Amino acid sequence: MRGLRPLGLVALLLFAAAAFTPLANRLNVWMAGVARLEPADAIVVLGRGGADTDGVLANRSLRRVLHGIGLYRHALAPWLVLSGSAEEIQARTTLAQGLGVPAAAILSAGPAHTTREEADQLRRLLLPRGSRRILLVADPIDIPRARAAMERVGFDVLPAPTAATGPSQPEARLGLLRDIVIELAGLTYYRLTGTP
């Protein structure tokens, strides 16, 4: 039980730094890297958070698809590719069409549970069409692992992270730091198991 006190102190300091300083925001920006919003063969919007049973997209999923639609409207690519769970893809497709993206320009990747599965689905969908250069839409913290997964299957990736500065409220900052820790753990797991 001797190590509990230092552990408690570390936890307290980490909490204070995470909630009351821009630590999480800085990490968020750092993980996003530099966005490269250039013409590509396709805009790929990765899944995140899915949709509720009534078809309402989760916050992050919604932010991603809106960013992807914005890129499409700037004519950066001829295809808007929607990925994620089956419900998420359906809800995103409905939203994209409602916001003016032609149905013919929307491609749906097969349902996937993990980024690795998404990469495999996207490879099967896009590479036979000659779409190798992709604008990758994901949250800033997800960009490193997602980018590595896409490059592993043969894509040339242009990162297009959603807003990178992150929240300013203490509770939201704590949530962001938790997500960053999880993402870094995922990245480590992918590397330990021999894939990006």
Added chain:
Amino acid sequence: MRSLTLVIIVCLTSLAAYLAGTRFAGLRRTHVREAAIEALDYLGLAVAFLLCNLAVGIALILGLRTLTGRFVSVYLVNDAALAILSLLQAFIFHRWRGRSS
């Protein structure tokens, strides 16, 4: 500014509790430091419980994936409720330890 507001609120209520404790409840000023150190022990215990809960949760999920071949998301353990339950575990364990010693 919002962050600072929260800190100010907590400082004010802490000061009020300190004054009320020392003037009306007969608490000793010299014990504040010991109480803070004990809180660190308690917090450390909560972190230890949280890490154990996460480890067990992830192991169970990975085991289920392996045994059943079905996908179970690791995000299942990504829930603030787990942190609160860990605090509760630590509180009970801390009290139990205190009563037993």
